[in-house]
Amino acid sequence: xxxxxVIRGGAIGDFIFTLPxxxxxxMSNPDAEVDVLGYAGIAELAVGRRHAAHLRRVDGxxxxxxxxxxxxxxxxxxRYLSGFDETYCIWPDADGVIGENLRRAGSPNVVSxxxxxxxxxxxxxxxxxxxxxxxAGLEIRHREPHLYPSERDRIWAERYMRVTGAxxxxxxxxxxxxxxxxxxxxxxxxxxxxxxxAKRRGHALIVSGPAEEKMAGELRRSxxxxxxxxxxxxxxxxxxxxxxxxxxxxxxxxxxxxxxxAVRTPTLAxxxxxNPAVWQPRAPRVKVLQPAPPGADLTTLRPAxxxxxxxxxxxxx
Numbered sequence: 001x002x003x004x005x006v007i008r009g010g011a012i013g014d015f016i017f018t019l020p021x022x023x024x025x026x027m028s029n030p031d032a033e034v035d036v037l038g039y040a041g042i043a044e045l046a047v048g049r050r051h052a053a054h055l056r057r058v059d060g061x062x063x064x065x066x067x068x069x070x071x072x073x074x075x076x077x078x079r080y081l082s083g084f085d086e087t088y089c090i091w092p093d094a095d096g097v098i099g100e101n102l103r104r105a106g107s108p109n110v111v112s113x114x115x116x117x118x119x120x121x122x123x124x125x126x127x128x129x130x131x132x133x134x135x136a137g138l139e140i141r142h143r144e145p146h147l148y149p150s151e152r153d154r155i156w157a158e159r160y161m162r163v164t165g166a167x168x169x170x171x172x173x174x175x176x177x178x179x180x181x182x183x184x185x186x187x188x189x190x191x192x193x194x195x196x197x198a199k200r201r202g203h204a205l206i207v208s209g210p211a212e213e214k215m216a217g218e219l220r221r222s223x224x225x226x227x228x229x230x231x232x233x234x235x236x237x238x239x240x241x242x243x244x245x246x247x248x249x250x251x252x253x254x255x256x257x258x259x260x261x262a263v264r265t266p267t268l269a270x271x272x273x274x275n276p277a278v279w280q281p282r283a284p285r286v287k288v289l290q291p292a293p294p295g296a297d298l299t300t301l302r303p304a305x306x307x308x309x310x311x312x313x314x315x316x317x
Contacts, residue, residue, distance in 0.1 A: 067097065126140075194228055
């Protein structure tokens with residue numbers, strides 16, 4: 001059986017942008033085993049969920065030599081790497097250090113892919129990655145990242161909806177955080193949208209991670225818990241399955257927004273200065289909303305405008 005290794009770090013959105021590579025590898029090699037060397041909390045979105053079979057953590061001390069010039073990996077790591085027929089290293093490696101260390105460790109057929117788009121070219125990151133893979137002989141036919149929650153993930157989400165009652169009415173998910181405060185639409189505007197939806201349409205779900213605990217607490221105090229639910233710090237596969245069950249989603253330029261789009265939930269992505277042509281989520285029902293002109297202060301986007309856009313997005317075609 002052919003064995004293929006994908007080495008991929010980065011944040012949630014970075015990993016999701018890589019999903020078309022996993023899909024192409026499985027399509028080109030239906031009987032192959034595809035494994036991941038990556039960050040456990042993120043890469044598990046793919047493992048056992050159609051894209052990959054096994055995961056090994058890349059952030060352990062035993063892998064530090066992989067990123068150091070002239071680094072020498074231990075015997076166990078060299079045996080692991082040499083056990084694959086092909087290795088796709090999707091990691092910034094401008095100086096070639098990682099690729100050279102992989103070859104020295106015994107990795108055959110190393111394909112090095114730089115995941116960072118060239119500044120000013122306006123090429124979407126998925127296309128940027130795909131072009132490099134295709135030069136190496138791997139055709140990327142499907143360029144809309146797709147997550148497939150497992151049965152266990154979906155059971156978790158169904159139980160959450162049933163036990164809390166969140167799923168009793170149309171549920172709009174909102175994620176007011178991101179990896180950078182400068183990307184965030186004001187939390188009070190998210191509160192206004194959640195309040196309006198809960199009053200007029202159904203239930204609202206506020207999604208937050210470890211870095212947004214303070215914001216989530218403030219929103220909880222502001223909104224109370226009448227038809228508004230809060231989901232914090234849950235494993236990403238469970239969160240993905242929960243977002244899959246939502247009527248719609250509103251979020252900033254963040255990994256959670258890319259997750260919502262990747263499970264095919266209608267997604268309104270609020271972008272500030274980031275170029276959507278390069279970084280927007282790719283899925284059938286995604287709308288990017290930016291202040292005018294692009295790059296203007298995000299506070300100029302009013303809750304009424306966001307509500308109009310999400311209502312239009314959710315309107316049946």
